[in-house]
Amino acid sequence: MIRTSIATVSLSGTLEQKLTAIAAAGFDGFEIFEPDFIGSALTPAALASRAADLGLSIDLYQPFRDLDSTDEAQYARNLVRAEHKFDLMEQLGCDTILVCSSPLPSAVRDDDRLAAQLHGLAERAHRRGIRVAYEALAWGAHVNTYRHAWNIVAAVDHPALGTCLDSFHILSRGDDPAGIRDIPGEKIFFLQLADAPAMAMDVLQWSRHYRKFPGQGTFDLAAFGAHVHATGYAGPWSLEIFNDVFRQSSTGRTAADAHRSLRHLQEQVATRMPGSAGLFVPPARPDIDGVVSLRIAAGPDRAAQLRTMLGSIGFGYAGRHREHELELWRHGELTVAVDATSDTAWTAPAAGTPLPVLSQIGIRSADPDAWEARALALEVPAHEVELPGAVSESADPAADVVRLRVTEATSIDLRGPASRAAWREAFEPQSQPLALPSLxxxxxxxxxxxxxxxxxxxxxxxxxxxxxxxxxxxxxxxxxxxxxxxxxxxxxxxxxxxxxxxxxxxxxxxxxxxxxxxxxxxxxxxxxxxxxxxxxxxxxxxxxxxxxxxxxxxxxxxxxxxxxxxxxxxxxxxxxxxxxxxxxxxxxxxxxxxxxxxxxxxxxxxxxxxxxxxxxxxxxxxxxxxxxxxx
Amino acid sequence: MIRTSIATVSLSGTLEQKLTAIAAAGFDGFEIFEPDFIGSALTPAALASRAADLGLSIDLYQPFRDLDSTDEAQYARNLVRAEHKFDLMEQLGCDTILVCSSPLPSAVRDDDRLAAQLHGLAERAHRRGIRVAYEALAWGAHVNTYRHAWNIVAAVDHPALGTCLDSFHILSRGDDPAGIRDIPGEKIFFLQLADAPAMAMDVLQWSRHYRKFPGQGTFDLAAFGAHVHATGYAGPWSLEIFNDVFRQSSTGRTAADAHRSLRHLQEQVATRMPGSAGLFVPPARPDIDGVVSLRIAAGPDRAAQLRTMLGSIGFGYAGRHREHELELWRHGELTVAVDATSDTAWTAPAAGTPLPVLSQIGIRSADPDAWEARALALEVPAHEVELPGAVSESADPAADVVRLRVTEATSIDLRGPASRAAWREAFEPQSQPLALPSLxxxxxxxxxxxxxxxxxxxxxxxxxxxxxxxxxxxxxxxxxxxxxxxxxxxxxxxxxxxxxxxxxxxxxxxxxxxxxxxxxxxxxxxxxxxxxxxxxxxxxxxxxxxxxxxxxxxxxxxxxxxxxxxxxxxxxxxxxxxxxxxxxxxxxxxxxxxxxxxxxxxxxxxxxxxxxxxxxxxxxxxxxxxxxxxx
Missing domain, CATH: 3.10.180.10 (2,3-Dihydroxybiphenyl 1,2-Dioxygenase, domain 1)
Incomplete structure (x- = not known):
């Protein structure tokens, strides 16, 4: 299976909190983002030991900036700086360093000279058993495309020098990723994946603040991933996300989303590459058959107003739940359950959500269990698959309903063939048959x-x-x-x-x-x-x-x-x-x-x-x- | 004096709320932004009457988009649309309409043909006693500079056609505004002013979401305003601000900031154009002489921790206020007042501000009264100039302090020569003389x-x-x-x-x-x-x-x-x-x-x-x- 990794910069929190969340989310390793390390009280040895305890490998040390320079004295100082980082990596047990192309005016603009400077670094790295992954920043002064970076790497032709591909730097420029297939998989030393929303803005600002996980933006990462997978690249698929919202969101929740995004991406790539090995494939999405019911949590305070509103658009009262303050309202084939209970465990939305709220969207499905299996494979935690307790139907296996949380307040309920009968039994019908319009x-x-x-x-x-x-x-x-x-x-x-x-x-x-x-x-x-x-x-x-x-x-x-x-x-x-x-x-x-x-x-x-x-x-x-x- | 105006889009709220806030802030008139009118229940006559009651003129109807077209049938339909708007303007009592250059693929790209189409509109407007102010959008398909728009207007040479200058559209492109001096003031039919922060992004998005009032961004609006003023332009200076934050902020507060921004801008223009007529000039900024004291509101809960902290950096307890839970701490020439009261009217920060907070910054000034006069001229409300009541010194005219609120929690106190004595009297000194380090x-x-x-x-x-x-x-x-x-x-x-x-x-x-x-x-x-x-x-x-x-x-x-x-x-x-x-x-x-x-x-x-x-x-x-x- 493909190994998964994530850069520590993608998450909020202390380095210790980040590592715990990364391990809990199921990642195999991580990229250590230098500022996270510099601010941390963990010594290199302590960090290595913490990672090992959590079962995580340290896949990449990053970034090493501005190596090449038209000022040879500066280049020499940069090599000294690199040796300092190699010392550190040795203590960390990390064997790959990311070197990105320089955006500075001092960047080397002659390819041969640039190759020579990278060769100098690769030689030093090689002696230490370290690999250099060279990446083109989209805003690099001279090298800013993956093809250019790869051409330099190919020219250097050194065992310790390969390239790093970052989907953001490639797709943000509108470059065609198909050329990735021309790179031998073993010369791709690292793969960083990021999605992003379409934005008409400076690419540096876009990159630093608005990156997202695969499946949250508009990049065609399925095609991108297929190109990389086709090369035979065998390293981790890693996420490097700079996002202002993630920087202050719940560490654990963001890490879980991150891991889900890689499973989702692998499924999409597998669809494009049938029979290809190594990709994670969850159970397929079962068919569904339209909305069959809605539930609205109104609480005791808003229930009367909601009833009036439903009546005014042609819904009629059709029955009451035998155990709960839950009423059925019908219009033709449409069903709305009015939830007037005050118990938030029953009304579903988390405490604090303003009522009324649409709490459940019931969708007819031939096979709710298959939905449950798919959700679990995509790491929706079990407690979010089905709410235990209060709702009688979900305590009853015959109810044939799988509830998948979408927002804090709203779930999608997949209602199987048996659920109709269970639903009918749970409600005491109105004695008078309803004569409703079918508008x-x-x-x-x-x-x-x-x-x-x-x-x-x-x-x-x-x-x-x-x-x-x-x-x-x-x-x-x-x-x-x-x-x-x-x-x-x-x-x-x-x-x-x-x-x-x-x-x-x-x-x-x-x-x-x-x-x-x-x-x-x-x-x-x-x-x-x-x-x-x-x-x-x-x-x-x-x-x-x-x-x-x-x-x-x-x-x-x-x-x-x-x-x-x-x-x-x-x-x-x-x-x-x-x-x-x-x-x-x-x-x-x-x-x-x-x-x-x-x-x-x-x-x-x-x-x-x-x-x-x-x-x-x-x-x-x-x-x-x-x-x-x-x- | 220069008349002030503001586009209704600049503020949050219903149209009625906006007009009330615009009048209360001291504006002379407003631009009616079409979507604000369309969503409003006010009929044209009711809006005209509301404006008159508030003493506001309706200075501009805007925007009229996409007039010119390479499809003559579409142009003809656009003229019919314009006549509809002229009918409406007649009812509103508004005599100027903003027509902006077209960003569409159908925009006319031949200057003569464009002039002919604008002439056609000007003729119709003239018959109705209406003036057309033609503006170059920065993202116009063909006309996107003020010079180009002015050249077209000059070529049409019609009494009902002039140009509208918008600082955003000009300065966002980096255009040199000095050429504005070449336009006769009477052919400038309207002036829209907006500032903006420096941002490397698509100019349309920048314009639609990030405009600010003059003095909130990085544009050199003082130079811009001087160029316009030099032409003899006699119309209103008007603000047209699209800003996502203002769209959901307090209507009244935003309107007050808006009016202040125009006074501030006029002062800056006046500095560049000494002796020029019509500009608002507040009393000059008096000199100040460095920070003399700080007050920190800690409340009863945080006071002990704050005392320990101050002691640990060399401050010593120097006395207690005779009436309040207020202590003086000193270090060399530095004074920190520790405010341990629980009364928020006394601790100054609004309820809900987390304590501790720096509540006052005391600055020595030769003439606090001159600061007060300046603040009032720049429309800092009197109650924000001096907090009445609780603080004994400010109730006492001899205290010689003017307090100007900066944030919800913090004020700057201008402390005059007499304040030192008043301050000394208010505190009971420590009996033991202090031996403090002067670090x-x-x-x-x-x-x-x-x-x-x-x-x-x-x-x-x-x-x-x-x-x-x-x-x-x-x-x-x-x-x-x-x-x-x-x-x-x-x-x-x-x-x-x-x-x-x-x-x-x-x-x-x-x-x-x-x-x-x-x-x-x-x-x-x-x-x-x-x-x-x-x-x-x-x-x-x-x-x-x-x-x-x-x-x-x-x-x-x-x-x-x-x-x-x-x-x-x-x-x-x-x-x-x-x-x-x-x-x-x-x-x-x-x-x-x-x-x-x-x-x-x-x-x-x-x-x-x-x-x-x-x-x-x-x-x-x-x-x-x-x-x-x-x-």
């Missing part, structure tokens, strides 16, 4: 509130365990701030329409008198139901007592200048407070409820043709209307 | 913890009221996150050495079990005292019982590879835990105390030659040592 036809998307420091971990979990595909993210300014929104789509799953989940970033701070918008009034979380005819639905809802936030007249006056709309349609949109968007593929109509609490609301949408978005451009108008309605 | 010679710098959403306002206050000059900011990664640090220097003030104040950004969130570093253990705030001989001082402190955090041995092993240090010096640094840095100008030696509480510590430094920094590179090593010491 709503399914779930278009759900939006979840996510804190900045949870964002990347949640993204990775949805992409790895669930195989969801990220769409382009958007920043939506409105009158209470700016909402970062990123949707993901779960496709290829039977006949059901795709499930979209939007992650909406909310500030992590509680509200205070000086920060009225810190908890975001105007709504973040919502469930969008689909309908076949938005105008018929809107008209029907009026009879049900639907209260909608008043959309400004100015919105419709402006809509006329943007779209060539039938006056009759426009009149109806004004009348019912329906919002509109269109793109090259189709049209989108939206209708909102007021919010329950400050945060949660429902949306009813109609898609015409192949409209791609979720009406993001209308978000500010919707927020303004919600704020006016006192939401 | 410490002054205050090198103080560092204050600042929340992200307070940062820009504090920066502006220090730069405007106090005339402080910002140095380059740094991001310092360490084991608990990353510290954004920015120092400012107060110079040219008598014989005293300059006062440096560092602002250190801390996350605004409280600590939680999952976020152990949200309140930053390892220290943020500190006071750095100067000394003449760091080794003699360190030796003396040992006898005083000074406890220092243990600096890692690895640090000194690495120091050898970086600097050519005398082994004897290095040995002493190891022995005393002294940190070291050097730059082209000189050397810097640093010695730390442990922290009081989680946050505050003292530093003793020696500067040799003209060293510019504050040892920022050593910060991570210091934090690691503090964390090990349980700080």
């Amino acid at each position: 709503l036809t399914g779930v278009d998307h759900v939006a979840l509130a996510v804190r900045p420091d949870d964002w990347d971990g949640i993204m990775l979990r949805l992409r790895s365990v669930f195989g969801m595909q990220p769409n382009e993210g958007v920043d939506i300014p409105d009158s209470v701030g700016q909402l970062r929104s990123q949707s993901l789509t779960m496709t290829g799953t039977g006949s059901a329409s795709p499930l979209r989940i939007s992650l909406n970033m909310v500030p992590g701070c509680p509200a205070g008198p000086e920060h009225p918008t810190a908890i975001r009034r105007g709504g973040v979380s919502h469930v969008a139901f689909t309908c076949a005819d938005i105008f018929a639905t809107a008209a029907e809802l009026v009879t049900l007592g639907h209260r909608r936030p008043a959309i400004s007249a100015n919105y419709y006056d402006d809509l006329v200048t943007r779209f060539d709309l039938d006056p009759q349609i426009l009149w109806q949109m004004r009348e019912f407070g329906i919002l509109y968007d269109a793109d090259g593929g189709g049209e989108y109509f939206q209708l909102f409820t007021e919010t329950v609490g400050a945060d949660l609301f429902f949306e009813i949408v109609q898609r015409v043709g192949d409209y791609r978005g979720q009406g993001e451009l209308n978000s500010a108008v919707r927020v303004a209307a919600h704020l006016r309605a006192g939401c | 410490l010679t002054g205050v090198d710098h103080v560092a204050l913890a600042v929340r992200p959403d307070d940062w820009d306002g504090i920066m502006l206050r220090l730069r405007s009221v106090f005339g402080m000059q910002p140095n380059e900011g740094v991001d310092i990664p360490d084991s608990v996150g990353q510290l954004r640090s920015q120092s400012l220097t107060m110079t040219g003030t008598g014989s005293a050495s300059p006062l440096r104040i560092s602002l250190n950004m801390v996350p605004g969130c409280p600590a939680g079990p999952e976020h152990p570093t949200a309140i930053r253990r390892g220290g943020v705030s500190h006071v750095a005292f100067t000394c003449a001989d760091i080794f003699a001082t360190a030796a003396e402190l040992v006898t005083l019982g000074h406890r220092r955090p243990a600096i890692s041995a690895n640090y000194y092993d690495d120091l050898v590879t970086r600097f050519d240090l005398d082994p004897q010096i290095l040995w002493q640094m190891r022995e005393f835990g002294i940190l070291y840095d050097a730059d082209g100008g000189g050397e810097y030696f640093q010695l730390f105390t442990e922290t009081v509480g989680a946050d505050l510590f003292f530093e003793i430094v020696q500067r040799v030659g003209d060293y510019r920094g504050q040892g920022e590179l050593n910060s991570a090593v210091r934090v690691a040592a503090h964390l090990r010491a349980g700080c």
Whole structure:
């Protein structure tokens, strides 16, 4: 199997805390990032001993900067500096050092002279039994591509000199990684992997602050990894992530995400290289078949408001749980469980999460156990696979449900064939049969509130365990701030329409008198139901007592200048407070409820043709209307 | 006087809240940002009436995008769209519309054709009594410089067409603004002002998220403003700021900062253009003469620890306040008041600020009243000029102190000649005369913890009221996150050495079990005292019982590879835990105390030659040592 490694800079904490977390997450080794070592009270021998106790190898000492110099006296001093580091590495039991290309004006710009200087270092390293991995920084003054670095290494042709490949330095420049296949695997001395979001910014700043784990950004690391694997490279796959958020997040959680990201990446590479050895492959993603139920934790305080809201969009009360303060509400094939308990172990969201919150998304699956096996292979801890206790169905093996946590507040429940009966038995049905309208036809998307420091971990979990595909993210300014929104789509799953989940970033701070918008009034979380005819639905809802936030007249006056709309349609949109968007593929109509609490609301949408978005451009108008309605 | 204006997009809140804050801050008018209007429930007539009630003029309707098009049918539709907006402007009573250059592939790239299309719009506007202000976006497809925009406007030569100058679009590109003097003032139809921090990133993203008010960034807006003023431009100076932090900050506070920024800018322009009319000029900055005292609010819980710490660096107890739990501690000419009261009105920092905190920086001034007049002219509210009540000295006119708030927790006190006597009378002196060492010679710098959403306002206050000059900011990664640090220097003030104040950004969130570093253990705030001989001082402190955090041995092993240090010096640094840095100008030696509480510590430094920094590179090593010491 491929060995896994991680640079200590990728995590928050003291060096001791980092090593403990790295071992606990299942890594085989680590790169020691020099500043982490310099600040540490661990002597080299103590660090070596600590690593050995934890079963970790020290795979790389890094970085060694600015070796080459047009000033030969400086180069000579740099060799002395290198010998100091070789002494240290000997004590550490680390045999590979990263040397990166120089970004300084003094960098050697003549390839032959540069090769000679690297040869000088390699000779000294060789005598000490040390290997030099030479890497092109994307912002190197002369050497800034992997091909150039490899050409220099090939020219030196010394057993102690190889190259280090770093996906960030290669992919951030838009270089074609296919040429990696031209490098002999044994001359690749180290591999560093990092993903990153697409950003139009200086590459140095991008690298130092915004790197992410594979599967959290937009680089095609599966292709990259396949190129490297094809060379026969046999060293560790290592993560070197500089990220401002990770620097202050939970060390253990970040390390677990890091290890998961390498398993996820190996699975993707294996898909491209069937039959290839050494790659980790978890059980495949089982099929799913659309959203079957939702559970909303409202607590005793918000339950009444939630009931009224559900009633106003055509849901009817259908029964009560035999043991808990849990009610079933139905509309056609759609089921919403209203959770009015005050016990947070039962309502699921962690203490402190503002209620109401969408706590469970129930999805029909032929084989929940296969989902559980996949989740465990991707290192979702067992306690996050199934909540023990309170919920009767999960204590009962016949319940046939596997619950996978997505955010702190929300899980996805994979509901197997037997779960329907178990669910039915748990509830005492309403004696009167329900006569409900069938306006709503399914779930278009759900939006979840996510804190900045949870964002990347949640993204990775949805992409790895669930195989969801990220769409382009958007920043939506409105009158209470700016909402970062990123949707993901779960496709290829039977006949059901795709499930979209939007992650909406909310500030992590509680509200205070000086920060009225810190908890975001105007709504973040919502469930969008689909309908076949938005105008018929809107008209029907009026009879049900639907209260909608008043959309400004100015919105419709402006809509006329943007779209060539039938006056009759426009009149109806004004009348019912329906919002509109269109793109090259189709049209989108939206209708909102007021919010329950400050945060949660429902949306009813109609898609015409192949409209791609979720009406993001209308978000500010919707927020303004919600704020006016006192939401 | 120059009229002041601001675009509604610059502030958080509903349109109604924005207008109220704009009027309260003292602006003469505003630019209506179209999305703010579209989301609002105010009809055009109601908005006009609201503005009139508040005494505000509607100076600009903006933006009108993508007028010109190589598709003539699209251009024709755009003219229809413009007529819709003219209708609206008529109802608003707004006579100027901003038209920005097109960034689209369909933008007209032939200047004559572009002029013809703009002429077509100008003709229509003229008929309606409306003026068109044409602006070059920095990312315009064809027109992206102010010269180009002005050349087109000059070619059209129509009374209803002028140009709009936006400092961001001009200075972000590095364009020379001197050419503005070639534009006749009456053809400049509008002026938008924005500052921005130096950032190596895509100019569109920079513009949309990181603009700041004048005096909060690095643009030379004083020179820019002088060029514009020299043309005879008589319209408003208006702020158009897109900033992610301002979008969710207190509306009123941001508006007040905005207005202050324009007063500050006018003062700077006036300095460059002596005798020029129309510019606002506050009373000049009076001289000051160095730090004379510090007050630290420790509360009853931290006072004992603070006393021990002060004693360990050579301060001695010198007396107690006759009325309050306030003690004087002295060392040579230095005075520290230890505030052990539990009353937050007296300890000054707002409730919730973690103690201990540096609550007052006392600076000697010949004329505190002149400082008060300047502060009021720069719109520091009277209640922030002097805290009434609790502090006896400020209730007493003879006290001769003016207190100017800098952060939520810290003020700068300007202490006049009479304050020394008042101070002496308020304290009951220690009966025993003190025999103190004179190791410490002054205050090198103080560092204050600042929340992200307070940062820009504090920066502006220090730069405007106090005339402080910002140095380059740094991001310092360490084991608990990353510290954004920015120092400012107060110079040219008598014989005293300059006062440096560092602002250190801390996350605004409280600590939680999952976020152990949200309140930053390892220290943020500190006071750095100067000394003449760091080794003699360190030796003396040992006898005083000074406890220092243990600096890692690895640090000194690495120091050898970086600097050519005398082994004897290095040995002493190891022995005393002294940190070291050097730059082209000189050397810097640093010695730390442990922290009081989680946050505050003292530093003793020696500067040799003209060293510019504050040892920022050593910060991570210091934090690691503090964390090990349980700080």
